[in-house]
Amino acid sequence: MDVTAHLGLATTEVLLAKWPDLQGDWxxxxxxxxxxxxxLHAALSVATDALLLANRLAAN
Structure with missing residues (x-):
C-alpha cells in the first residue's frame, strides 16, 4: 500500500511525506x-491568534 501525508492549507495542499509500498502495520x-x-497545527494556531490580537491592538 502506498501511503502519503498531506497538509491542507487555505490556498494549497502540501505533501509532507510519502511511504511507497508499506506492508503490514505501518x-x-x-x-x-x-x-x-x-x-505544526498547534504552532500555526498560536501564531494566527497572536497576529489577530496584534492587529486588534494596533487598530485601537
Whole structure:
C-alpha cells in the first residue's frame, strides 16, 4: 500500500511525506509524522491568534 501525508492549507495542499509500498502495520512508520503535523497545527494556531490580537491592538 502506498501511503502519503498531506497538509491542507487555505490556498494549497502540501505533501509532507510519502511511504511507497508499506506492508503490514505501518502505524509505527507514519505515527511520528502525524505527531509533527499536530505540533505544526498547534504552532500555526498560536501564531494566527497572536497576529489577530496584534492587529486588534494596533487598530485601537
Amino acid at each position: 502505524t509505527p512508520v507514519v505515527h511520528p509524522t502525524v505527531l509533527e503535523v499536530i505540533g
